[in-house]
Amino acid sequence: MPLLSLLSTTLASIDASPRVLQVLRDLHKQALSESPFVSTSGPITDALEKFVALDPDKCALVYLLLRSTGARFVVEAGTSFGLSTIYLALAVGQNAGLAPAQSAKVIATENEPTKAARAREHWRAAGDDVEKWIELREGDLRETLKTDLPEQIDFLLLDIWTPLALPTLRLVHPRLKVGAIVAADNVIAASKGYKDLVDFLEAPANGFKTTTAPYEGGLLLSVYLGKKGA
Ligand SMILES: C[S@@+](CC[C@H](N)C(=O)[O-])C[C@H]1O[C@@H](n2cnc3c(N)ncnc32)[C@H](O)[C@@H]1O
Incomplete structure (x- = not known):
């Protein structure tokens, strides 16, 4: 199905106010009008002006996974203009609201100041x-995620240049x-770049079980089952 026609299906999958839905509709349309971009080896200046956003159907899946697992603490590696972050924040906020006085947080990460500023504008437009x-932690996530992580993290979204995926997981692990679920976008399309991440997830000592959902480019989903004997 063409991605633009997935938009209404996606938005029907989430529980959101008309204000939030309007922001998502506008941002997805902008993102989908860009030429496709898949990270293979690292930062490419061409991507600086682009959303490079997660496809709408993947956003819907991530939102529903967060709602079904009651996730409240999420780390997003690669925020760009903050589109996928809206789904993450909506879900953790709604999960936090299921019981009184629960805390919740999405730690978003972006090292391009202009992108970070645009992301903040979009979140402001979406509202409380x-x-x-x-x-939002601005700067290189290899530094910004070194400290002050939540005690327990429920979900890690890896939507970042592939050489940064494993270093990020090592910090959050x-x-x-x-x-907890670890999701990584485009694992089939960028399989060479993700080899070290996949090897890490498949090593029994690290405690993960993994599958790849057949979304565009492949969406890896890995569940942390804990280290044996830990
Ligand atoms: C694929 S985009 C993220 C898209 C976003 N998740 C969405 O769906 O809207 C990856 C982003 O990671 C950012 N990035 C690249 N290297 C980074 C680093 N070392 N630290 C933090 N962010 C980085 C890029 O500037 C880019 O905006």
Whole structure:
């Protein structure tokens, strides 16, 4: 199905106010009008002006996974203009609202200041259902994720240049709760770049079980089952 026609199906999959839905509709349309871009080896200046956003159907899946697992602490590696972050924030905020006084947070990461500024504008436009659940860490995530992570992390979205995927997982791994999900975009389309990540996830000692869902480019989903004997 063409991605633009997935938009209405995607938006029907999520529980959101008309204000949030309008922001998502506008941003997806902008993102889908870009020429496709898949990270193979690293930062490419051509991508600086682009959303390079997660496809709508993947966003819907991630939102529903977060809702079904009650996730409240999420790390997003690669935020760009903040489109996927809106789904993450909406889900953790809604999960937090299921019981009184629950905390929740999406740690978003972006090292391009102009992109970070645009992301903040989009979250402001989406309003409190989204904006208040996001902590944006600006700078290289290999530094910004070194400290002050939540005690337990429920979900890690790897939507980043492939050489940064494994370094990110290594930083977050010690805080993943048993049952946490790691998602990585385009693992088939960028399989060479993701080899070290996939090898890590497949090594039994690291405690993951993994599958790849047949979305465009392949969406890896890995569940942290805990280290044996830990
Ligand atoms: C694929 S895009 C993220 C798209 C976003 N998840 C979405 O769906 O809207 C990857 C982003 O990671 C950012 N990035 C690249 N290297 C980074 C680094 N070392 N630290 C933080 N962000 C980085 C890029 O600037 C780019 O905006």
